[in-house]
Amino acid sequence: MTAFLCVILLVSVFMNVMQYKAKKERNSNLRYICGKLYGIVSDRTNERLLLVTAEQELRELLIGVNRLLAYIHEINSDSARTKLSMRRMxxxxxxxxxxxxxxxxxxxxxxxxxxxxxxxxxxxxxxxxxxxxxxxxxxxxxxxxxxxxxxGDWLIDRRRLHLNEVCRKSMLGFYDIFEGKGIEVSIEIPEAPIFIYADEEALRRILDNLLSNAIRYGYEGGIVGLTLHHDDSYAYIDVWDKGKGIRETDRDRIFERLYTLEDSRNSSTEGSGLGLTITKKLTEQLEGFIDVNSSPYERTVFALRFAKLK
Known part of the structure; x- marks a missing residue:
């Protein structure tokens, strides 16, 4: 009986010692986490918490904290870009x-x-x-x-639009400018009607901005074109020219608000740097997509895509 009691006592002592060591290690880890977090927040670094532990709860805490740090870093980066954009603006x-x-x-x-x-x-x-x-x-x-x-104050009035006619009217609106500048015009619009669900004023604004952009920065190529085509799901509008084009380093930022590097297509004493930004935002409001591809003096294309009505 005495031996049994001794075993129980030893087990109890061992458990207490292990609990004490575990508590001491947990407290040490928590102090490390708090100190590291304080340093990351104070110094605004992009570090993450790294800690080797066998405790499942601590590992889950670390995962959650690191996700939060990544989110905060993303917010800080967006804020810095916004401040830079505002200063440039x-x-x-x-x-x-x-x-x-x-x-x-x-x-x-x-x-x-x-x-x-x-x-x-x-x-x-x-x-x-x-x-x-x-x-x-x-x-x-x-x-x-x-x-x-x-x-969000721009009111969008979406309705069924005859896309062929909208494209023709937009090109016709620039006829005098094309003629005055001696620019050749290429229009490829199919006879079969193509319909989309969109706001006509917004779509006309998009096309006018792209055509103005092509005239202003692509006139050296001597030709500006608009091509309308479609497949089973989408309608596509390509506004293109054969001017100086856009450098590859500028293409990812060409739609940014007031992105006006001296050599970029969206920068000129004649332009405000807002036209393409407005174009992209309007396209997104119409649930469309816009992209740009450019080979200088060969072909620069601003490509629009909208869901087609059946």
Whole structure:
């Protein structure tokens, strides 16, 4: 009986010792986790918690904490990109508004103070001032449009659309510009009607932006085209040109808000850097998809895809 009691006592002591060691190790691991977390958060690093432990609960805790750290890092990265975009936007807004307004002011001062101007010369300057004012007004409208899209205030009225006709009307709207710039036009629109479910105003805006973009940056190629085609599920619109194209390093960012690297297609003293951003957002609002492929001076294509109505 005494031996049995001794065995029980030894087992109890052993269990207490093991529990103490396990508790001590758990406390040590928790202190490590807390200290490491404090350092990661304070230093804003992209580290993860690494700890070898046999405890299932601690392993699950580590997995959860690391997922949370990855999520926080993603949020911080998005925030940094947004701040950079906002700084670039403010810089570009200042430049894009300041430059034409300074030119308008120069025209007005010339008209006002130069008494030797003839009526014809005054009319020419007034005409130029008007064009620049229209340019500023258009830029301001683009900023308002982008703000409405990002806030969800752009109302989409989707209905059954005859895509062939919308494409024809968009190309026809640029006829005078094509002719004035000596740009050849290629239109491939099938006779068989293709229907999609979309907002006509939004779709016209998308096509107008892409055609304006092709004219502005692809005119050197001497040709701008629109191709409409389809398969059993989708309708496709390709707006293309044979101009200078887009560098591969710029293609992933070409639709970003106000992405205006000097050599990118979306950057010019003539452009605001908003057209393609608005185009992408409108396409997504219509549940469509847009992509770009480019081989300089061979073919640069902005490709749209929408679900086709049966």
């Amino acid at each position: 403010l810089s570009n807004v200042s430049h894009d508004l300041k430059t034409p307004l300074s030119i308008v002011l120069g025209y007005i001062e010339t008209i006002r103070y130069n008494r030797d101007l003839s009526s014809e010369e005054r009319d020419v300057l007034l005409s130029k001032a008007q064009l620049k004012t229209v340019e500023v007004s258009g830029l301001i409208n683009q900023f308002f449009d982008l703000a409405k899209l990002e806030s």
